[in-house]
Amino acid sequence: MKRRTIVTATFVAGLYYLLVFLLPPRIGGSADADGASGATLVHRPGSAQETVIYTGTRTDRFPVLLEASKKGTGPKRLLLAPAFNRPDDYRGAMNPQFVAPNRLYYIGLGWDDRIPRVCMAQLSGDRIRPSARAVLSNGKAGEPDVSGITWASVVRTDSGANPWRMWYVGRLGDASTLCMAESTDGLRWRKRGPVTAPELANDTILSVNARATADGFELWLLIEHADGRRSLVLSALHEDGLRFRGRPYSVALVLPDGTHLDDLRLSETGTILYGSLRKQSEAPRIGMLRAAPRSVSARRLDIVEPNLIVPGARPRSTLLYDVRDQIDNILVVIGAFAVGLGLIGLAQVHGKRVLRAQSGWPESVTFFVAAVAMASFAVYARTQPDAKNWGSQGYHLLFYGLLQPLGASMFSLLAAYLVSASYRAFRIRSFEGGLLAGSALLIMLGQVPVGNWLTANLPPYLQIPRIMAWALFVNNTAVVRAVNFGIFVGALATALRVWLSMDRASMRSID
Numbered sequence: 182m183k184r185r186t187i188v189t190a191t192f193v194a195g196l197y198y199l200l201v202f203l204l205p206p207r208i209g210g211s212a213d214a215d216g217a218s219g220a221t222l223v224h225r226p227g228s229a230q231e232t233v234i235y236t237g238t239r240t241d242r243f244p245v246l247l248e249a250s251k252k253g254t255g256p257k258r259l260l261l262a263p264a265f266n267r268p269d270d271y272r273g274a275m276n277p278q279f280v281a282p283n284r285l286y287y288i289g290l291g292w293d294d295r296i297p298r299v300c301m302a303q304l305s306g307d308r309i310r311p312s313a314r315a316v317l318s319n320g321k322a323g324e325p326d327v328s329g330i331t332w333a334s335v336v337r338t339d340s341g342a343n344p345w346r347m348w349y350v351g352r353l354g355d356a357s358t359l360c361m362a363e364s365t366d367g368l369r370w371r372k373r374g375p376v377t378a379p380e381l382a383n384d385t386i387l388s389v390n391a392r393a394t395a396d397g398f399e400l401w402l403l404i405e406h407a408d409g410r411r412s413l414v415l416s417a418l419h420e421d422g423l424r425f426r427g428r429p430y431s432v433a434l435v436l437p438d439g440t441h442l443d444d445l446r447l448s449e450t451g452t453i454l455y456g457s458l459r460k461q462s463e464a465p466r467i468g469m470l471r472a473a474p475r476s477v478s479a480r481r482l483d484i485v486e487p488n489l490i491v492p493g494a495r496p497r498s499t500l501l502y503d504v505r506d507q508i509d510n511i512l513v514v515i516g517a518f519a520v521g522l523g524l525i526g527l528a529q530v531h532g533k534r535v536l537r538a539q540s541g542w543p544e545s546v547t548f549f550v551a552a553v554a555m556a557s558f559a560v561y562a563r564t565q566p567d568a569k570n571w572g573s574q575g576y577h578l579l580f581y582g583l584l585q586p587l588g589a590s591m592f593s594l595l596a597a598y599l600v601s602a603s604y605r606a607f608r609i610r611s612f613e614g615g616l617l618a619g620s621a622l623l624i625m626l627g628q629v630p631v632g633n634w635l636t637a638n639l640p641p642y643l644q645i646p647r648i649m650a651w652a653l654f655v656n657n658t659a660v661v662r663a664v665n666f667g668i669f670v671g672a673l674a675t676a677l678r679v680w681l682s683m684d685r686a687s688m689r690s691i692d
Contacts, residue, residue, distance in 0.1 A: 195673040197501065197508060202669055206241050206502045211493025212259060213237030213247055216465040218457035219276035220490065222251070222448045225304055226282050233455065234260060234285065235467055235490060236275040243273035246287065253467075253489040260309055261287075261302065268292045269315035270300050276388075278446065279304075280335050284367065286347075288331060289315060292655070297329035299349065301368070317347065317362060317370045318641065325358035325375055326351025332444070334391045336398065337367065346422055348376070348391045348400065357386040359402070361422045377424050381414070383407055390447035390454075398422055401454075402429070403445045411442060413482060432472075433481045440487075445470075454482070455489070464492045524552075555579055623649055 213235075220235035230251070237247040237257075246261035261274050270289025275297075277287040289300035299317035303310045317333070320326040326349070333349040343363035347370060351360045359378055362370040381404060390401040398418040405411050416429035434442060436458070443457040443465055452472050459465040467490040472482050531545035554575075561568075562576040626632030627649025636644040 192673070192677060194508075194512070195669065199669045199673050201501050201505065202666065204499050204501060207496035207498050209494070210239070210496025211237070211257070212239060212242070212245050213257070213490075213493045214464075214495050215239045215492065216457075216459075217247075217467045217490045217492055218465050219444055219446065220455035220457075220467045221277050221279045221285075221446050222453065222455065223248075223279040223285070223304070224281065225306070227306070233467070233490065234277045234279065235455075236277070237493075238275075239496075241496075243290070244275045246274050246277055249490055253486075253491075257493065261311060267300075267311060267313060269298055269318075270311070274300065276332055276444065278333065278335060280337060280367070281449065284335075285309065286316075286333055286335050288333065291315075292651075297331055297352075299330055299333045299347070299370075312368075316368055317349070317372075320351070320372070324351075325353050325356075326360060328352040328354055331357075332386075332388045334389050334447075335367070336391045336393055338393050343371075345370075346391070346398070348389050348422070350386045350389055351375075355385075359386055359389060359400075363422075373423060376418075376422070378416075378429075380425075380429055387411070388444040388446070390445065392447060396420075397426060401432075401445065401447055403442065413442075413445065430480065435481065435483050437484075437487065458484075458487060466491045555584075620652065623652060627653075 216238040218236050218238065220233050223232050223234050225232070232248050233251055233253070234246055234248050236244050238244045243263050245259060245263070248258045248260045249255065261270075263271050263273060265271065267289075269291050270287075271292030272290035272295050274287050274289050277285055279285055283304045285302045285304055287300055287302070288297045290297055296319050298315040298319055301312050301316045317330065319329045329352050330349045331352055333347055336346045336348075338344045338346070343365055345364040345367040347362045347364070349360055349362065351358045359376040359381065360372065360374065361376055362372045364370045381402070384404040384406055387403045387405055389403075392399055394417070396417075397420050400416050400418060402414040402416065403411065404414055411434075413432040413434055414429045415432055417426040418424065419426050436442060439460050441459050443459050445454055445456045447454050454470040454472065456468055456470055457465045458468040466488060468484055469486040469489045470482050471485045527548070531548050533539075534545045535542050535549075558572060558576040558579055561572040565572065623645065626635070627646050632645040632649070636646075641647055
């Protein structure tokens with residue numbers, strides 16, 4: 182009975198995780214099943230109809246750009262999806278903006294680190310031709326956009342040496358900064374730096390929209406305050422685009438109860454806006470809002486159509502993923518029992534050695550003292566996390582003063598041994614040996630500041646950290662997945678042989 186129970190449990194667990202590995206988590210559904218956001222109004226060249234391009238999101242896929250009619254009716258068309266030959270939007274595209282006559286700027290998520298950057302595509306008839314590289318990437322260390330660019334607004338004027346202007350939201354960790362860039366052709370951009378806005382120092386900028394006026398520029402900023410409130414702020418800018426002219430003021434948002442505005446995109450008319458509306462228990466949807474022709478004096482924004490574009494059909498979940506949490510919890514419990522049985526076995530072995538005064542009994546006494554002390558102080562520290570007495574001090578002494586230094590010493594000795602073994606193994610005698618040595622050198626240089634310093638002045642695609650990330654997260658990931666797949670299949674085959682009584686040696690060992 183014991184043999185049959187163990188073999189059956191092993192086979193069922195192996196089969197379950199193999200199917201989870203092979204099957205997708207959800208089947209069917211639309212590309213915007215989990216939300217629609219970041220919409221922009223588009224008037225294609227040579228077409229009399231206007232459409233809306235927006236971001237479709239699903240939790241099990243990368244975000245894509247979809248196109249629907251201006252009224253939100255009719256079918257939705259997939260416009261732009263990730264492609265392996267475009268590294269700057271390999272993991273998704275979102276938050277588009279149409280700039281007449283045929284340009285579409287959007288935020289792309291790179292394959293290497295998922296850092297958002299500004300990309301561009303050209304619309305031609307019903308087709309879209311995205312650029313191979315981003316037009317504006319994240320900054321270097323210390324710059325306000327080192328963590329990426331989450332929203333951008335492009336304005337084209339007919340005067341000046343740089344008729345193209347871009348205001349964007351740069352990210353440095355969780356902090357957001359309003360920045361500006363300029364260009365002569367809208368393709369090659371030069372960053373001008375942050376916009377001076379002391380009134381927004383403590384707020385998080387969610388989206389920015391800019392438009393040209395007779396005496397400069399005007400910004401529409403959707404911000405989130407420290408207390409969680411969200412508001413729309415309007416401000417005039419000087420002609421240089423880097424300084425506020427006067428104090429910004431708030432525009433009243435007339436929203437239904439329980440509805441939040443996640444983003445806002447201004448159309449070229451300056452009176453129609455498209456925003457992402459979200460309730461706490463629902464997926465975000467796109468609504469159309471309207472402002473007065475002279476928004477500076479109106480100070481009010483009303484919702485015209487709250488459900489212009491709603492999320493599409495929900496996918497069907499596979500039954501395996503519905504019970505994933507329960508299966509994982511069961512395995513955690515089994516693992517806890519296994520650890521407990523292991524401790525009991527250790528106690529039996531060391532207890533016999535101490536009682537019989539066998540060779541090495543002092544080490545066995547040390548084992549019991551360390552196990553009891555660490556368990557006692559750890560339980561006390563977990564049950565009394567805010568206590569500042571001898572119990573917490575003893576836990577810190579054992580964990581940070583003894584356990585971690587001992588672990589560091591052990592891994593240091595292991596690293597020294599690996600280095601000596603690598604020196605003997607990395608003798609380049611064949612192509613495979615040279616490939617192994619080159620890969621190891623690349624990974625090591627990419628993990629230390631020296632590698633970044635050596636190639637800091639080269640183009641981004643030739644810098645060692647970028648190449649290291651590609652080798653580590655693309656090639657190495659493919660190999661690891663292949664190895665894991667082989668392990669899963671091998672474990673399933675072994676369990677099946679034992680279950681069918683084809684492996685007599687395993688049967689005798691279980692008995």
